Amino acid sequence: MKALRLLFTNTKKHSPAKKWSFTPLFTDETQFISLIHASKTIKHLQQIHAQIILHQQFSNTRIVTQLISSSSFKKNFLNYALSIFRHSKNPNLFLFNSLIRALADNSYYMSSISYFLVMLRSNIRPNSLTFPFVLKSTSALQEGWLGMEIHNEILKLGLLHDRFVLLHLVDMYAKVGLLDCASQLFDESSQWGDDARSTLIWNVLINGFCKAGNWGKALELFEEMPEKYGSTWSSLIDGLMKAGEINRAMELWHSMEEKDVVSWTTMIDGFSQNEQHEKAISMFFEMLEEGGKPNDHTIVCVLLACAKAGALATGVRIHDYILNNGFTIKRGITTALVDMYSKCGSIENASCVFDKTEDKDLHTWTVMIWGCAINGYLHKALEFFNKMKSTGIKPDGVVFLAIITACSHAGNVEKGLDFFNKMKKDYSIPPTMKHYAVMVDLYGRSGRLDEALRLIKNMEIAPDFVIWGALFSACRAHKNIKMAEYASEKLLELEPKHPGSYVFLSNVYAGVDRWQDVEKVRSKMKNKGVVKDPGWSYIEIKGKVTSFVAGDCGHDLSDEIHLKLNEIVKSAREHGYMPETEWVLHNIEEEEKEDALGSHSEKLALAFALICSGDNEVIRIVKNLKICGDCHSLMKYASKMTGRGIVVRDIKRFHHFKDGSCSCQDYW
DNA sequence: TTAGGGTTAG
Incomplete structure (x- = not known):
């Protein structure tokens, strides 16, 4: 650092014209190298580079290698590193190795492979330090054939027995999904003795099997593994969680003697990914009780769970926790906080955190x-x-x-x-399926169905399930049966097994009282073994999250909840509420239809909240589907009758109910 | 001989 400062003060004293004429400061190779290591900006590097040229040290590959390697740590140094490399007359093994590493470390995988090929063509013999990075690029590119070619090169050069090369080769095969090759190599290497095989080789193979969804094989390997790393446990738990094998993951987790942050975080995230947000949140507090120290990642994961469950009070508690426990609030956490607050319907808090964020x-x-x-x-x-x-x-x-x-x-x-047009024209951003889906929704909901259909027909990519689904919903809302049938045909074509396809179609028939057709669709659905996704709702009362499914009778307070709901409906009726039975699919008597509507999970959550929460608290409900028109209407009445604010977040958006009206102005 | 390892993930 001292030397660097000296170099700077020296440079500053000179005008640009004189810059190149100052007397050499350093002549020693090690001095140059430590200078390079201390440099923080591209400007530092350029100034050192100038000194190197001045001292005619440019053919010293030790120095130049360090110069190139230093670019590994900062992306914008890379072009500079490349230009240095291109100007060196006879790049040797070290120069190539450092460049290939720098490129791979900065995600320029293609380029790092290209330079590897240039290296081969220039008759420079790669060594065991070349391959780990070349293989890393290969797996990132997901090019198995290339991996095989490189495997061949390794064999030719006799480098397979190097523990690093072997590890990366197995890792590459596992990552590109060629698990047979990975296993074969792994088995072969067991005969080469412990020196040739790194213990980490188990890890990469287990990870490979987990990612491929073959957790059976992963577990088998794990059993055989001589020395189990904490990270292996976590990878396996993660793999099981991703495969939805929650019980097995729990079992493994309980058998872990020392639970580290990574494994706690994996569990929290795993529960959240399996839509068990309340469990994810309680896991976080369990971690604190057991003296575990969460890191930034843990915080981000648990905030995400709060966001998904709409658990505002818990989110606030975690916000307090990070403020009081010496966390430096970095961007990752701020983003998670803003996300949590806004997804919990508290846009004021979200913008408050946002405003305080500098970077x-x-x-x-x-x-x-x-x-x-x-x-x-x-x-x-x-x-x-x-x-x-x-x-x-x-x-x-x-x-x-x-x-x-x-x-x-x-x-x-x-x-x-x-905005849609601007994005394409001014920013050259091609619209994705999601953009089209929003556009179809935008046209469709305002009743401009023909324009929506025209947009779909002119799409540059083939419309998917979501696109037709958006059109379908619009047709349903505007009662355009003909176009709805057309859209539902497309839906069934695309995903014959998707319950949504059937639900969509039966919905449209139910909407116009064509009950025979509804029945036909329903029996077709039954015959094909399609099961409808249940609707569920989350509600947080006094910091505890409870979930309800449609028709839920499993709650401790179930009887009270149903009584309360009847009471709300009754008095809402007195105020003019009419159950909107067109939202029910079955061809049943009006009274029964009301029952079917009555058990929607958001209504149960509402009743539960009215029983258990404080009189002035805002009721916040999160629902996994779109709120139905009947529930929407009842919520409006409930907000007026009880004088309570009710916030419902459905799959699309927020509904802030107050005094008998909704922030969406009945447009959703 | 200047240099090499797998790892939770918004």
């Missing part, structure tokens, strides 16, 4: 704009979008998706269309 990046802006979009604040979303642009951050496809969604929720077709 906002594209992600931070995106979650904020999404928050405004789902909460129905188009004006705010537009404001944030413009502010973001003014700070010089270039919007990407995701931000555009958020802003178009905001337009869609506000029913502002023209603005949404304007």
Whole structure:
């Protein structure tokens, strides 16, 4: 550092014209190398580079290798490193190795392979230090054939017995999904003795099997493994969780003697990924009780679980925890906090955290704009979008998706269309399936069905299930049976096993009282063994999250809940509420239809909240499907009758009910 | 001989 400062002060004293004429400061090779290691910016490197040239040390490959290697740590150094490499007359093994590593470490996988090929062509013999990085690039590129070619090279050079090379080769095969090759190599190497085989080789193979979904084989290997690393446990738990094998994951977790942060985080995240958010949250607090120290990642995962479950009080508690426990609030955590607050319907807190964040990046802006979009604040979303642009951050496809969604929720077709076109023309961002889905939704909900269909027919990519589903919902809402039938044909064509396809179709028939057709669809569904996704709702009372499924009778307070619900419905009726039975599928008597509606999970959650929560508390419900028209109507009455704020987040957006009306203005 | 390992993931 001292030397670096000296170099700077020296440079500053000179005018640019004289810059190149100052007297040499360093002549020693080790001095140069330590200078390079201490450099922090590209400017430092350039100045050292100048000194190197000045001292005619440019053919010293020790120095130049260090110069190139230093670019491994910073992306914008890479072009500089490349230019240094290109100017060296006779690059040797070390230069190639350092460049290939720098490229691989910075995700320039293709280039690192290209330079490996240049190396071969220049008759420079790669060594065992070349291959780990070449293999790393190969697996990242997911090119198995290339991996095999490289395997061949390794054999030719007799480098297979190097423990690093072998490890990376097995890792590469596992990562590109060639698990047979990986296993074969692994088995073969067992005869070479412990020196040739790193103990980590078990890990990479187990990870490979986990990722391929073959957790049976992974468990088998794990049993055989002589020395089990904490990380192996975590990888396996993660693999099991991803495969939905929650009980097995739990079993493994309990048999772990020392639970580290990674394994706790894996469990929290695993529960959350399996939609068991309340379990994820309780796992986090269990971790604290047992003296575990969460890291940033743990916090992000548990905040995500809070966001998904709409657990605002718990989210606030975790926010307090990080403020009081010496966490430096970095961008990852801020983004998770903004996301949590906005997904819990508290846009004020979200913008409060957001405003305090100094180093906002594209992600931070995106979650904020999404928050405004789902909460129905188009004006705010537009404001944030413009502010973001003014700070010089270039919007990407995701931000555009958020802003178009905001337009869609506000029913502002023209603005949404304007953003959609701008994205394509001004930013050259090609629309993805999601953009089209929002656009179809935007047109469809405002009743411009023909335009929606035209958009679908002119799409540059083949429309998928979601696109037709969006059109379908619009047709249903606007009672265009003909187009709905057309859309549902497409849906069934695309995913004959998807319950949604059938539900869609029976919905449209139910909407126009064609009960025979409804019955036909339902029996077809039964015959094909298609099971409808149950609707569920989450509610957080006094920091504890409870979930309800439709028709739920399993709760301790079940009787009271149903009584309370009857009471609400009864008095709502007195205020003019009419159950909107067109939302029920079955061809049953009116009274029974009301029963079917009555057991929707969001209604049960509402009744539960009215029994258990404090009189002035806002009731916050999270629902996994779109809220039905009847529940929406009852919520409005309930908010007026009880004087309570009710917030329902459904799969699409927020509904803030107050005094008998909803923030979505009945447009959703 | 200047240099090499797998690992939770928004």
